[in-house]
């Protein structure tokens with residue numbers, strides 16, 4: 001059986017290092033059509049199967065705002081691989097898990113690869129694999145691209161996921177207000193426009209350029225609000241909850257640091273602009 005698997009993740013989490021461990025020298029480099037973004041592919045034989053890998057451009061989100069995000073998102077949405085490997089930096093999981101939640105809106109043929117597990121051990125942090133599998137609904141593999149730990153287990157899991165084992169759908173709830181809008185949008189999406197209507201509805205509400213343009217003539221929700229901050233904030237709330245459930249150990253200040261960083265993201269990245277505008281009003 002030939003199985004395609006894509007490596008998805010934030011920049012600098014170890015995607016290329018894992019890719020090199022998986023395929024060795026059997027790799028080739030080209031450009032994505034029409035853009036100067038590098039496309040790296042490779043293959044390996046494993047237990048009678050050909051595993052074909054693609055190392056996607058690093059991204060923090062699957063909204064097509066930058067060219068790297070767009071290449072990665074379009075590939076995953078329009079030409080989905082059999083299996084997607086979400087390569088997470090175990091040391092800095094918050095933005096990796098955020099991306100995972102977005103990825104799970106497109107597909108549930110996903111493996112969560114918790115990379116840099118060597119560094120986690122050095123810091124005395126414990127990660128509960130069962131909690132991660134329960135909350136995300138996908139198999140989890142601990143890897144170190146530095147030592148090679150977990151690479152064979154990852155190849156075994158790819159074959160299992162490609163064969164339909166582990167297929168369980170976890171839906172992340174965006175709260176009743178957003179869920180009502182999602183349902184309103186879904187009802188108005190014609191069947192021949194998008195099959196994954198929940199994803200298209202979310203992207204429409206997030207004002208993702210591609211989905212918004214495609215759907216605006218079909219969808220009327222009597223509200224032109226941009227829901228993206230509220231949707232992002234809810235994703236981060238899920239992330240905080242899951243990290244609290246899964247991370248522990250004698251180095252608790254590390255877990256506290258993650259929480260502090262997420263508070264920082266929530267107050268600055270998501271609410272920074274509205275707060276600035278509010279302050280502007282007060283001052284002037």
Ligand code: GDP
Pocket residue numbers: 009010011012013014015016017018058115116117118119143144145146147
């Ligand atoms: P990419 O941007 O996601 O492709 O990340 P790279 O593969 O280029 O890796 C980024 C940096 O992280 C490099 O310096 C790697 O050596 C390092 N790195 C990647 N994986 C691991 C790992 O499992 N353990 C440790 N300790 N370092 C890693």
Ligand code: K
Pocket residue numbers: 012013014
């Ligand atoms: K790194």
Ligand code: MG
Pocket residue numbers: 015016017
């Ligand atoms: Mg890379």
